[in-house]
Amino acid sequence: MGKTLRDTGKGAAATATAKLRHAGLRPTRQRVELASLLFKTCDRHVTAESLHDEVAGAGVKVSLATVYNTLHQFTEAGLLRQVIVDASRSYFDTNTGDHQHFFLESEGMLIDIPGETIAVAGVPAPPPGLSVDRVDVVVRVKRA
Amino acid sequence: MGKTLRDTGKGAAATATAKLRHAGLRPTRQRVELASLLFKTCDRHVTAESLHDEVAGAGVKVSLATVYNTLHQFTEAGLLRQVIVDASRSYFDTNTGDHQHFFLESEGMLIDIPGETIAVAGVPAPPPGLSVDRVDVVVRVKRA
DNA sequence: CAACGGATTAGAACGATTCTAAACTGTGAG
DNA sequence: CTCACAGTTTAGAATCGTTCTAATCCGTTG
Structure with a gap:
């Protein structure tokens, strides 16, 4: 052994x-x-x-x-x-692919949502001189 | 006068x-x-x-x-x-209605996106015991 | 194996935010 | 109108997460 x-x-x-x-x-x-x-x-x-x-x-x-x-x-x-989901702490995610998050603020808990799951439509063109870098979606959840 | x-x-x-x-x-x-x-x-x-x-x-x-x-x-x-868009500062928005934001990090600038503009589809049911509180979308932009 | 430059570290420094305890001020009762 | 109480404000200290500094350490290359 x-x-x-x-x-x-x-x-x-x-x-x-x-x-x-x-x-x-x-x-x-x-x-x-x-x-x-x-x-x-x-x-x-x-x-x-x-x-x-x-x-x-x-x-x-x-x-x-x-x-x-x-x-x-x-x-x-x-x-x-x-x-970036919390004003007071920075989180780092080992999943670097395209995906989003559930965030349970009361416990500082993050849960991944696979990238293809959520569809964001209708993002307008940014103001002149700017280009979209990334679209982040945070689904804030609470104890039911 | x-x-x-x-x-x-x-x-x-x-x-x-x-x-x-x-x-x-x-x-x-x-x-x-x-x-x-x-x-x-x-x-x-x-x-x-x-x-x-x-x-x-x-x-x-x-x-x-x-x-x-x-x-x-x-x-x-x-x-x-x-x-909540920046790890180091808290922003407060006088628009309390349903809407999203462009965020230009390099200048700490926020721009409203009207609520009906962006459609988020396919948000999965949260884990048992949790309920969705809000869905935030942040469109991070850069100088083109 | 020497030595150079990048990496690590303790602790100080920092910026945003919160706390504390004391001074102040709306407000409702008389 | 005045008093007194509870809610507010305030300066300054304290706290928290994070970054910086300068000295020490250690991978790598020759």
Whole structure:
């Protein structure tokens, strides 16, 4: 025994390292650690603080500043997408494809809605000199 | 001369006072002042700071704390609507009806899109125990 | 293995917002 | 009209998330 551990070890780290290299980011211990946590599972929504707590809980020491730096670098590299739904916290989504969100404000919870599900029609032409960058839809929900 | 001044005076103040009473808010000097500025024109988008600057520019002294308090009270009273589009600032919209926004991040500018213009179809049923509160659409635009 | 430049870090700094406790002011009763 | 109370305002401190700084560290390349 000792061989059949979960995938948190070498497998995830190797994948993460490859992912980082692809993105042109130096695979440092911290980045590999964070990437492993973020991309081990699909479609995660994290906050700088939640990720910092998570990595700390995993027994690894990464400073909060590095978590912030990393989240932004990953976002610039297209590995993450920033989701703006709350005035006081920034969320980062591991799903970078075209999709929208349910947002349960009372619990700070985000739920993905696949891209093809919602259809937005009738978006007017933006004022002269401007072009559409992205259309975000947030379905704000409450406890029934 | 001296009689044909702009509407910044009694007219606006009277309207504002009425509006405040309707909303169940005591028409204090500060609230009347802010309401006058906010509702004199249609469809305004303000920030706590921008409104604070504006009222100061009008020669009236209202503390920033009061501006924040007032914006929140107006929002609770349904006179304003908070718009969440930027991670670092909160915007308040004097248009409380059903509508969406263009957002030009580089300049912190919001532009209303009338409610009937955009059609959102295919919003899935929220997870059990939750109900849809509102569907927000933000069309993020850039300088062409 | 040396060394260069990018990465990490603790802690300070920051900007937006909220809180606190004291001073002030509409308002309804008398 | 005046009083007194509850609701308001305020300056300044405090808080929160986030960013900056300057020193240290570490991947990578030669």
